[in-house]
Amino acid sequence: MPPEPNRRPMAKKEHKRYRFNPQTLTYEVITIPFRVRFYRLLRKILIAFILASLANLAFSYFFYTPKMYRINKQREELVLQYNLLNNRIHAATARLDDIRRRDNGVYRALFAVDTMNIQGVYTPYPDAKYASLDEQDRFAPMIRRSWTDIDALGRRLYAESRSLDDLQPMAADKEKMTESVPAIWPLDKRKIRSIGAFGGRTDPVYGGRAFHEGMDFSGPVGTPIYATGNGRVMINPTGYAGYGRQIMIDHGFGYRTRYAHLSRIAVIPGQSVKRGEKIGELGNSGKSTGPHLHYEVIVRGTPVNPVNYFSKEMSDADFANIIASARETTFEVD
Numbered sequence: 235m236p237p238e239p240n241r242r243p244m245a246k247k248e249h250k251r252y253r254f255n256p257q258t259l260t261y262e263v264i265t266i267p268f269r270v271r272f273y274r275l276l277r278k279i280l281i282a283f284i285l286a287s288l289a290n291l292a293f294s295y296f297f298y299t300p301k302m303y304r305i306n307k308q309r310e311e312l313v314l315q316y317n318l319l320n321n322r323i324h325a326a327t328a329r330l331d332d333i334r335r336r337d338n339g340v341y342r343a344l345f346a347v348d349t350m351n352i353q354g355v356y357t358p359y360p361d362a363k364y365a366s367l368d369e370q371d372r373f374a375p376m377i378r379r380s381w382t383d384i385d386a387l388g389r390r391l392y393a394e395s396r397s398l399d400d401l402q403p404m405a406a407d408k409e410k411m412t413e414s415v416p417a418i419w420p421l422d423k424r425k426i427r428s429i430g431a432f433g434g435r436t437d438p439v440y441g442g443r444a445f446h447e448g449m450d451f452s453g454p455v456g457t458p459i460y461a462t463g464n465g466r467v468m469i470n471p472t473g474y475a476g477y478g479r480q481i482m483i484d485h486g487f488g489y490r491t492r493y494a495h496l497s498r499i500a501v502i503p504g505q506s507v508k509r510g511e512k513i514g515e516l517g518n519s520g521k522s523t524g525p526h527l528h529y530e531v532i533v534r535g536t537p538v539n540p541v542n543y544f545s546k547e548m549s550d551a552d553f554a555n556i557i558a559s560a561r562e563t564t565f566e567v568d
């Protein structure tokens with residue numbers, strides 16, 4: 235009986251390998267040990283993994299992967315948002331500039347106070363403050379700019395709020411200020427013979443161009459001179475000796491007035507005076523070509539044209555009234 239050929243079990247679909255054994259003259263099923271099969275599988279997985287990685291690397295080198303695409307999209311979004319933020323910071327800074335201009339040009343000018351200057355408030359912070367931002371990527375300049383601008387904005391807001399704090403009590407003093415700022419003629423207009431204007435002119439004594447820091451009103455010696463606003467007679471009026479007998483009144487709020495070439499002084503240093511109160515008499519003292527009053531209005535140390543401080547709308551009758559009422563109030567002063 236021939237040896238039964240080793241039959242393939244038909245039931246099993248599994249693919250098997252056979253080997254002819256010359257000694258037994260039979261085909262034997264090759265049995266591969268589990269260990270070897272495991273290692274082969276492992277090797278296959280490893281190779282597949284390496285190939286996949288290489289493919290992925292090559293792909294991502296030439297193309298955006300969806301993830302990178304997403305990240306890039308987010309980054310663009312971030313840059314956009316940052317630019318919007320920077321724009322808004324600039325808009326806020328521009329508005330603050332506007333407020334500052336109004337503060338300096340209107341409110342501070344109205345109350346005749348100096349432009350406020352807090353030391354260092356407009357000086358940028360040292361670069362060291364932003365050093366940590368610089369180690370980043372190409373977005374660092376953008377982020378740094380935002381930081382710098384926001385810091386500057388904060389400092390200027392601080393300055394502006396301090397400035398408004400300053401102005402608040404002045405606004406409360408507005409009434410007092412209205413009475414103090416020079417606002418009338420320093421003498422009866424009807425007594426004036428001629429007027430020397432403020433500004434550049436030929437010097438009447440020495441010839442040559444000189445800047446005339448006040449207005450000259452020529453008239454009879456002894457014409458009463460009136461304080462043009464409430465204030466206090468200064469103790470040591472500055473100015474050159476050519477002014478002769480002179481009075482300087484400090485009105486507060488940054489205003490001073492000077493009355494020069496007087497023949498007589500009717501007040502004493504430190505005395506409080508009211509607007510319209512007689513303080514002296516017109517004369518010819520100091521360097522003068524004839525009897526006249528030299529009148530100056532000085533705002534924060536700078537002589538300005540007094541013509542703007544005469545209340546143009548004031549009639550002669552009003553003027554006379556003020557003088558009359560001032561005479562009455564004179565007796566009420568201190």
Ligand SMILES: [Zn+2]
Nearest residue numbers: 448449450528
């Ligand atoms: Zn003069």
